[in-house]
Amino acid sequence: MSRLLRVELRRLRHRRLVLVAHLAVLVVAGLALFAAWDGLQPLSPAESADAERFYAEAVQEWEENGAEQVAECEEQEAEERERTGDDTLDFACEAQEPQREWFFPVVPPLGQLLPELLGAAALVLTLAGLGIGGTSTAAELSTRSMSTWLTFEPRRLRVYASKVGAAALGVVPMAVVTLALLAGGTAALYAVEGASTALTGPGSGGLVLRALRVVVLTVAAATAGAALGILLRHTAAVLGAVLGWLVVVEAILVTQVPVLSLVSVRVNALGWVEGGTSYYTQTCSPGPQGTVCDGVEHVIEIGHSAAVLGVGLVVLVALAAAVFRRRDEG
Amino acid sequence: MAAPEEFAITTRGLRKTYRTRRGRHVAVDDLSLRVPVGGVHGFLGPNGSGKTTTIRMLLGLVRADSGHMRLFGRTVPDALPEVIGRVGAIVESPTFFPAFSGRLNLELLAGAIGAPRTRVDEVLEEVGLRERGGDRYSGYSLGMKQRLAIAATLLKQPDLLIFDEPTNGLDPAGIHEIRGTMRALADGGRTVLVSSHILGEVEQVADTVSIVAHGRLLATGTLADVVGKRTAAARVVVPDTAAARAVLVAAGMTVEDDGDALRVLGEADPGRITWALAQGGIFLRELVPLRAGLEAAFLELTGEAPAPDGGGPPAASAATGTATATGTTGTGTPGVTV
Numbered sequence A: 001m002s003r004l005l006r007v008e009l010r011r012l013r014h015r016r017l018v019l020v021a022h023l024a025v026l027v028v029a030g031l032a033l034f035a036a037w038d039g040l041q042p043l044s045p046a047e048s049a050d051a052e053r054f055y056a057e058a059v060q061e062w063e064e065n066g067a068e069q070v071a072e073c074e075e076q077e078a079e080e081r082e083r084t085g086d087d088t089l090d091f092a093c094e095a096q097e098p099q100r101e102w103f104f105p106v107v108p109p110l111g112q113l114l115p116e117l118l119g120a121a122a123l124v125l126t127l128a129g130l131g132i133g134g135t136s137t138a139a140e141l142s143t144r145s146m147s148t149w150l151t152f153e154p155r156r157l158r159v160y161a162s163k164v165g166a167a168a169l170g171v172v173p174m175a176v177v178t179l180a181l182l183a184g185g186t187a188a189l190y191a192v193e194g195a196s197t198a199l200t201g202p203g204s205g206g207l208v209l210r211a212l213r214v215v216v217l218t219v220a221a222a223t224a225g226a227a228l229g230i231l232l233r234h235t236a237a238v239l240g241a242v243l244g245w246l247v248v249v250e251a252i253l254v255t256q257v258p259v260l261s262l263v264s265v266r267v268n269a270l271g272w273v274e275g276g277t278s279y280y281t282q283t284c285s286p287g288p289q290g291t292v293c294d295g296v297e298h299v300i301e302i303g304h305s306a307a308v309l310g311v312g313l314v315v316l317v318a319l320a321a322a323v324f325r326r327r328d329e330g
Numbered sequence B: 001m002a003a004p005e006e007f008a009i010t011t012r013g014l015r016k017t018y019r020t021r022r023g024r025h026v027a028v029d030d031l032s033l034r035v036p037v038g039g040v041h042g043f044l045g046p047n048g049s050g051k052t053t054t055i056r057m058l059l060g061l062v063r064a065d066s067g068h069m070r071l072f073g074r075t076v077p078d079a080l081p082e083v084i085g086r087v088g089a090i091v092e093s094p095t096f097f098p099a100f101s102g103r104l105n106l107e108l109l110a111g112a113i114g115a116p117r118t119r120v121d122e123v124l125e126e127v128g129l130r131e132r133g134g135d136r137y138s139g140y141s142l143g144m145k146q147r148l149a150i151a152a153t154l155l156k157q158p159d160l161l162i163f164d165e166p167t168n169g170l171d172p173a174g175i176h177e178i179r180g181t182m183r184a185l186a187d188g189g190r191t192v193l194v195s196s197h198i199l200g201e202v203e204q205v206a207d208t209v210s211i212v213a214h215g216r217l218l219a220t221g222t223l224a225d226v227v228g229k230r231t232a233a234a235r236v237v238v239p240d241t242a243a244a245r246a247v248l249v250a251a252g253m254t255v256e257d258d259g260d261a262l263r264v265l266g267e268a269d270p271g272r273i274t275w276a277l278a279q280g281g282i283f284l285r286e287l288v289p290l291r292a293g294l295e296a297a298f299l300e301l302t303g304e305a306p307a308p309d310g311g312g313p314p315a316a317s318a319a320t321g322t323a324t325a326t327g328t329t330g331t332g333t334p335g336v337t338v
């Protein structure tokens, strides 16, 4: 078995599409680093002058119409207090006065930027994992080189396990290197540019855990991709299925029926990476001034997300194994 | 070692149906094959007669609906993991990963069975692909692909080689080369099963044959047993036709006039004709085996050609096949098709 796994890893390393996926991920990581570096640069004199001008214009506007805006705001605040019977409601009407720092970009603290970068990396790595896993198995079926392979190793489940296993293991270096590059790169940029590298927010321990969860997600994506490749037999079919799922299920169905967020792959993947997430439903009731809607937040715990994704993956992998074990391979 | 194996392949009551849009299609129907150990065995049948399907079932690539199969006495597909190392096979056209080099394809296969990488160089050398081993497989010519596939089967050092229509698309030189390879493998003590839809392609190299049509076995045995006896004919030119006729008839042969010469029907072995004439003190000027009759008989046997008298089922009409020997004459034109 380990012999087969080694061979499959070697095969994966020689696949051009796998190389292309790695390069694409690296390019995206490079762009993210560039954006972080760009955010650290001081404003050019022209940009500063623009910012000053926008600030001055806003102040002038406030001086002319500010009082009116505050009055309008307070009126709405009073109405809402009356409707809900909640006297503590605060619309912060005075806070509308323009402040100078609003017009000058602030460098986001590293502790805030890094989790954002990890989230973006998770999306890119998941898609790359799906693609690499998908092509690792589908290309063998579409070129029919699988049938030659099976005349050398007829034990289908071993063949299946080695191929899916190789896809899962094969993406680990990509995920680890990408995340290390992003985290190390931004930290280095902050240090070089003299910005604070203090980690507020989740802290370094939390960040490492989060990065590990992204690696696990990438591995799961590659595993799912490999199983899909076995089922669908063509790389293009795998990518099409993923795209179709994203549009039909995630973008349309889950948006229309928010409670489906509980089983949505996208929402639960997000919850897994972020350590929990939430979705919103609206309850609308007729009020004196027409229908009034209230958004209600529903928390999705990370354990729930892990369970949904895990069960889904196991079902998919088992289904593909059962199909591949019995299927006629020409 | 237990008792020496008698058969490399046996099947009994093998059946396979495919589900198609137009319902179930029977590809192999109650097929019982016996391929003896050693020598070249031709597996003959027209297009769509179930040859490839049978080979796929033997290799565990497709599942049989029912029936039994054995390779070297071991029941397959259950015992396939144990016997697959003794079986090298090329099913239909060679299938390798097109974007990889021939060498990488072989190295991966060698890795799967734990063969050393030096073995890859050896087999590439053996098939004459050493120089081109590093080229992408997709850039190979058909003949090179075929040779790479043979190299792959040799990685295992198999006792049984299965070639499914190995000469498909090859030029005469390529066909000749493949025949030589099969002969050499058989002479080296291996068993070769070669499928073809053209009798002429394997008749020169096959020791025994099985003939199938519509998924059923029609005949099996030596080539002479199967089709030769019925239709073999030879043109005999001698100084004294009348005397020769008397000698040959006395030796139990069927003789017809053929212009200035004689035509001997139903005798597959030219040696017997020569011997009979020599015994009668008659010198032979010319002896030409008429092979086109063989091909016609094969086509008729498999139901691909209508019987000349136009009646009866194909297998039955083959029994009256001597009539076909009077058709086109000529020596061994392989690949006569209808």
Ligand SMILES: Nc1ncnc2c1ncn2[C@@H]1O[C@H](COP(=O)(O)OP(=O)(O)OP(=O)(O)O)[C@@H](O)[C@H]1O
Pocket: A330, B018, B019, B020, B025, B026, B027, B028, B045, B046, B047, B048, B049, B050, B051, B052, B053, B054, B165, B196, B197
């Ligand atoms: N995957 C499949 N699905 C449906 N029908 C199939 C499939 N494979 C083969 N068949 C059918 O089974 C029958 C036997 O096919 P097979 O390929 O075994 O014939 P063959 O003897 O190898 O023919 P050829 O000489 O053309 O290679 C044919 O009628 C074919 O159409």
Ligand SMILES: [Mg+2]
Pocket: B051, B052, B053, B092, B164, B165
């Ligand atoms: Mg065939």
